[in-house]
Amino acid sequence: MPPTVLGYYLLVLLGRRGVIGAWLDKFDIQLVFTWQSAVIAPAVVAFPLVLKSARTAFKTVDPQFERAARTLGVNEAAVFFRVTLPLAARGILAGALLAFARALGEFGATLMISGNLPGRTPTLSVAVYAAVQAGDDSTANILVIVTSVTCVVILLAAGRLLPQRSTASVR
Secondary structure (H helix, E strand, O other): OOHHHHHHHHHHHHOOOOHHHHHHHOOOOOOOOOHHHHHHHHHHHHHHHHHHHHHHHHHOOOHHHHHHHHHOOOOHHHHHHHHHHHHHHHHHHHHHHHHHHHHHOOOHHHHHHHOOOOOOOOOHHHHHHHHHHOOOHHHHHHHHHHHHHHHHHHHHHHHHHOOOOOOOOOO
């Protein structure tokens, strides 16, 4: 789904007249056009990357390890936290890193729900846009370089966490 559409849905849900926003308004909590919304929007947009990576990581866990733990009398919660989760942790962390790199560049949903309020809702991608619109190429260049280097480092780290396919077994 396009990020601006997700941003619109978030605006409808979290705005004062939205289902969640109206309920939060009773407690004098407003999320729209706050720094919290600048965190929520990229998290929602990037969440599928974490979900897909976690699902794949859990599928790669050998069920024999879980069965062995159960035969030793370990309950289901302990099997999950002591066997399954540690074995899937690298894949989950890789997905989280990929999602973080994606979230750094999130623009559409973030702009929809948090706007561009100086000093209140700044994000790197919105700051790049604002700098370009203002004709401040030097600031835009610095922000783009910072974002690019950060994303490349994160992607390299995520790539190192993912399991490597063995070519020795393919003959």
